Amino acid sequence: MIRTQTPLGRLWVWAVWLLVGFFIVNLLGLIATVVVNSFSTRWFTTWLPVGFTTRWYLSAWEEFQLPDILMATFEVVGAVVLLSGLLGVPAAYAMARRDFPGKRFVMLLFLLPMLVPPITFGIPLATVLYQAGLAGEVWGVILANLVPTVPFVILVMIPFIQQIDPRVEQAARVFGAGTLRMFTNVLVPLLLPGILAALLLVLVRTIAMFELTFLTAGPTSQTLVVALYYAVFAAGVRAGQSVDAMAVIYMITTLAWLLLALRFVNPTQIVTRAKR
């Protein structure tokens, strides 16, 4: 490692850390205001609220019909996680183990839905789903959310599968295992950490996926993040504390899963997709 010696160089290092510190202080302040406000009785012109209470959580629970919304969120997220695993892992296996003409084209096909922003492809997708009568239903939301997550699972899983020695599979074949048997008895147990990591990331991304859910959800298929958007959008109709109480519930749901996911993956993996 090279040490910075010159005074100007030291100043520069300080400036960089100061910048990072400033960013993080503001970020944490931003999150803390939401939490503090959700517990406050009244909060206008002081640093901290006049008093603290938990009643906003009760009122948010009833006003926003949170039981229904949480139910819909779990349905959507659960189905997306399960289906993207079922569609993605076998496809990743084929991508990792076989070379065939047009493989680059297939790879591009999987990269595109992750590179194109959801709002761009979401509008034509929502139009198609409305034509098919699926939008507004839970199934429409699930299908829309699968579009970026299936390629995501494939790209995350490819390097995991490439790490497994193909001779293990050959041995299974020699002993007479079919493809299905080989998957359930050999590959899935070996790949479990990778599958877990990929699916946890899918879970976190789906809870926070606003655009696709927003464009395809109906009144009965809103997830937490879309309900939060409507609550913030209609601010003034309800007490701000009540909206913040809901924001805290959303935050806890997301961060709990993020912390679990971070036990298995590196934070950089959340933005950088699999190595190509």
Added chain:
Amino acid sequence: MRQALARRGFDGVTLLLLPAVLFVIALFIYPFFYGLDLSFHPKTGGVGLANYIRFFSDPFLYDTIGKTLMLAVPVTLLNVAFSVPVALRVRLMAKPRLLTTILVIPITLGTVLVAEGMLNYFGPRGWLNRALLEFGLSDAPLHLIHNYWGVFLSLVITGFPFTFLLTLSYVTGIDPALERAGAMLGARAWERFKLIILPLLLPGLAITFCLSFVQAFSVFPSAVLLGAPAGVTRVISVAAYTAAFEEYDYPMASAIAMIMASVQIGIVAALLGAQSLLYRGPAGGGKG
């Protein structure tokens, strides 16, 4: 026949790809072409470019491209410019995990929650303005929400961590031995950066810029919640959303979505085209 196919790589295992490929074709490729086709069938009837002509003749519509670029380009430049020095420092840290974990939080929470937090925090009575007034750094509260700066700041808060983590993954791919070699030969910090690191980093930075730009260009929830969605921050996605879900003019909405996609593809293609002029060799040290 079966063996001939298997030799080229098509066998039972390759067929496992089929469900995923069909899924992406049905729900990504097909809707795209469906939308493209729909955009040529205006609501008023007939076939033609009427939607596109309307878009480019109505300032309320075509201005959205400029307004979106006014947000997306400066924000992306700022995020990339800050990411590089920070990533170069973080690379030297022994345990960057806590820092990267904190930075992953805004990405995970998403723009809607960040918007709600910003409404509290950057508001006229929020902690930031309170601190500025208290320390005498400002005479009056700064107007940071419900205008251009609200959307700008939200794009920095969610965009900077994304850009930074992406840059970090490219920076850590550069062999530190190359910089040590430079230092040993007497290059100073700035020279090492300019002559060794930057040329190796530029291809990765181009990709980082593309991905960050495309994200910023499709800004939606924060433009509505934190900006002035009828004025300065009426970005292109707001126009597309209004056409689809408030005017129920799906052909027009598809046309706007296609225009949005072509601006994004245009800028990305230009950058990646320029990238091919750059050095594209190994960023590792050693022989060969």
